[in-house]
Amino acid sequence: MSSTPTGSTEYLVGIAVRAHGLRGELVVDVHTDSPDERFVPGASLIAQRPGEPAGTLTVESARPHSGRLLVRFTEAADRDAAEALRGTRLLVAADAIAPPENDDEFHVHQLEGLRAELEDGTVVGSVREVVHGPGGDMLVLARPERSDALVPFVLAIVPTVDLAAGRVVLTPPEGLLD
Numbered sequence: 001m002s003s004t005p006t007g008s009t010e011y012l013v014g015i016a017v018r019a020h021g022l023r024g025e026l027v028v029d030v031h032t033d034s035p036d037e038r039f040v041p042g043a044s045l046i047a048q049r050p051g052e053p054a055g056t057l058t059v060e061s062a063r064p065h066s067g068r069l070l071v072r073f074t075e076a077a078d079r080d081a082a083e084a085l086r087g088t089r090l091l092v093a094a095d096a097i098a099p100p101e102n103d104d105e106f107h108v109h110q111l112e113g114l115r116a117e118l119e120d121g122t123v124v125g126s127v128r129e130v131v132h133g134p135g136g137d138m139l140v141l142a143r144p145e146r147s148d149a150l151v152p153f154v155l156a157i158v159p160t161v162d163l164a165a166g167r168v169v170l171t172p173p174e175g176l177l178d
Contacts, residue, residue: 010046010091011109013038019082020070026082028062028069028090033108033132035062038092039071046091057090067134106161115167116141116151124177125149127168139168141177149177 013032020027032038038045039062047055057073064070076082100106108130116139117123125143130153137153151157151170160169170177 009094011094011097011107012089013045013092014069014071014090016071016082016085016088016090017068018086019079020065022079023072024076024078024082025070025072026076026085027065028071030069030132031108032092033130033137035069039069046093047085048089048091049087054091057085057088106163110163111139111161111168113166114161114163116170117167118170118172124170151176 011032013035014028014030017027017029019025028039030039037043039059041059041061043059045057045059047057057075060072060074062069062071073082073085076085094109097107097109111127111130114127115123116125116127125141125146127139128142128148129140131138131140131150135152139151139153139158141149141151143149151172157170157172157176158168159171160167162169
């Protein structure tokens, strides 16, 4: 998450990893649970590189490739232009993100930073990140004075997400947090 000079909040949806092929496609690490919405042809993304002013990239095409996306932007007509975008953070403005339609669905940015506690109220850490893996989503818990813990984001282990209270309640199986 970052803020623009105007104060609006932006959320990371991907990172351009490297050029792919000769036609200007980029391998993009996806950081959104809605890639079909964020990387649709015609979508406009905020492009941020360290030490440079933010720009805009327009999605021309996107297709899955080995767990990532191959994305072509209208502003990158060839491999050299795509290679120049290596490391670019791809962001979307918060006001462009519609709230989830279902009460049991959450955007990643809503979960990051929530306090993680057990049913008895014992705080075990905070949600640092949500990782989208082939087996499902995982919460990465930052824990004081301990290494991070990976917690499957499934109803049996995370029965409660209380955004108003800023917490997730965990019922981990034995050994998960050890």
